[in-house]
Amino acid sequence: MKRxxxxxxxxxxxxxxxxxxxxxxxxxxxxxxxxxxxxTLEMPDGAVITARPRILTNPDQAAAVDWVLxxxxxxxxxxxxxxxxxxVGPQTHVAIIQNGVEHVExxxxxxxxxxxxxxxxxxxxxRQAPGRIRQRGPGRMVVPNGAIAAEFVxxxxxxxxxxxxxxxxxxxxxxxxxxNSAGALSAVLLKPAVxxxxxxxxxxxxxxxxxxxxxxxxxxxxxxxxxxDQVISGYRAAPPDSMNSLHADRAAGRPMETDARNGVIVRLxxxxxxxxxxxxxxxxxxxxxx
Ligand SMILES: NC(=O)c1ccc[n+]([C@@H]2O[C@H](COP(=O)([O-])OP(=O)(O)OC[C@H]3O[C@@H](n4cnc5c(N)ncnc54)[C@H](OP(=O)(O)O)[C@@H]3O)[C@@H](O)[C@H]2O)c1
Numbered sequence: 001m002k003r004x005x006x007x008x009x010x011x012x013x014x015x016x017x018x019x020x021x022x023x024x025x026x027x028x029x030x031x032x033x034x035x036x037x038x039x040t041l042e043m044p045d046g047a048v049i050t051a052r053p054r055i056l057t058n059p060d061q062a063a064a065v066d067w068v069l070x071x072x073x074x075x076x077x078x079x080x081x082x083x084x085x086x087x088v089g090p091q092t093h094v095a096i097i098q099n100g101v102e103h104v105e106x107x108x109x110x111x112x113x114x115x116x117x118x119x120x121x122x123x124x125x126x127r128q129a130p131g132r133i134r135q136r137g138p139g140r141m142v143v144p145n146g147a148i149a150a151e152f153v154x155x156x157x158x159x160x161x162x163x164x165x166x167x168x169x170x171x172x173x174x175x176x177x178x179x180n181s182a183g184a185l186s187a188v189l190l191k192p193a194v195x196x197x198x199x200x201x202x203x204x205x206x207x208x209x210x211x212x213x214x215x216x217x218x219x220x221x222x223x224x225x226x227x228x229d230q231v232i233s234g235y236r237a238a239p240p241d242s243m244n245s246l247h248a249d250r251a252a253g254r255p256m257e258t259d260a261r262n263g264v265i266v267r268l269x270x271x272x273x274x275x276x277x278x279x280x281x282x283x284x285x286x287x288x289x290x
Contacts, residue, residue: 002155003065006053007031007083011125012097013071014039014133019159021051026155028053031062031083036131043135064089067155074098074106074260081110088115093148095119097141099180100260101173101219117148120173123161126248138162144169171223174216178227179234180261181212183244184282187258188289190251193242196235204278205232208262211276215265218272250289258286 002025006017009030018041020026030039030053039051056062059082068087072080088094088111095117096103103118123139139161143149146165153163166172182205186192195201209228216223249256262279269276 001025001027002067003027004067004069004155005029005031005062005065005087006069006071007080008070008072008076009039010071011127011133012121012123013069014127014131015041015123015125015135015139016069016071016097017053018049018051019161020155021053023158029065030055031087032057033079034130038131040132041135044137059083059086062086064092066092068092068094070094070096070098074100074257075255077106084110093117093151095152097121099257100264101177102260102264117143117152118169119143120176140164142166142169142172168222170219171221174219174221174223175227177216177261178209178212178223179231181265181279182208182231182235184208184246184262184286186244187246187250187256188282188285190247192240192247193235193238194240196232202232207278208282211269211279212265214274215269215272215276218274219268250286256286256290258283
């Protein structure tokens with residue numbers, strides 16, 4: 001029996017918990033802020049699966065487990081850490097399943113680095129209410145190669161979610177940051193993916209991504225110049241009304257992952273002496289708007 005705790009049962013945490021529950025060898029605990037009884041996951045084909053994990057709302061109720069999956073938003077570190085203090089023992093592995101490129105840096109002050117596993121996830125999902133999740137497309141995760149990674153892969157063997165170990169994880173997360181950083185324009189304009197079809201907006205997206213590429217390369221990622229045009233083509237090919245999570249969060253008046261998606265480019269740019277004026281402007285606009 002594997003004891004697994006999921007901290008933050010939102011869109012991603014709810015999706016992963018429901019799929020993990022398909023394996024009877026998993027003993028699942030959910031660390032939640034908003035209470036619910038049953039997790040309901042609507043799959044891309046409209047089918048529905050449910051799960052009844054143990055649900056805790058107070059860290060004092062928690063005890064150490066084999067695996068912790070952190071699926072809170074990148075800005076919720078403080079609230080997450082109060083759970084980690086109880087859920088993490090010397091043998092616990094902690095998977096950080098969030099956007100951005102600083103998975104390990106965010107939690108290194110709180111968990112020994114050798115127990116941490118950064119995870120990049122692509123899995124379009126939205127939370128319709130506490131415990132009610134809609135998965136809009138297939139889910140895939142990428143992890144760095146290693147022994148912990150192999151065990152993480154095995155957790156999802158009973159699910160349709162794929163987990164791929166990659167020897168160049170850094171490049172994978174920076175490629176995703178190229179996509180996410182450009183998406184900030186939707187949050188600024190409060191308009192969905194269709195804005196990429198406007199030539200002037202596409203030029204600004206290209207500039208955001210070029211700054212991301214320059215800083216990512218300085219950090220050691222292998223990023224080709226052609227990524228900028230590929231990302232813009234991707235936004236143009238997406239359904240015109242596709243809304244990214246930064247846009248959705250701003251539209252709903254929720255906090256935004258601006259720092260994890262654009263602020264990080266500015267901060268790490270400064271470290272390497274690389275100017276990032278367009279990302280700096282985006283961060284200022286979104287901070288002023290929120
Ligand atoms: N959704 C996607 O399609 C998608 C795709 C790829 C990557 N990601 C990334 O995955 C990460 C998670 O995103 P998400 O979309 O799943 O976010 P989300 O739906 O907002 O879920 C976050 C969950 O964390 C919970 N939470 C916050 N603080 C907590 C605390 N102190 N204790 C317990 N639970 C707490 C929230 O509780 P409440 O219910 O009270 O709000 C919420 O259920 C982000 O980094 C995001 O960028 C998301």
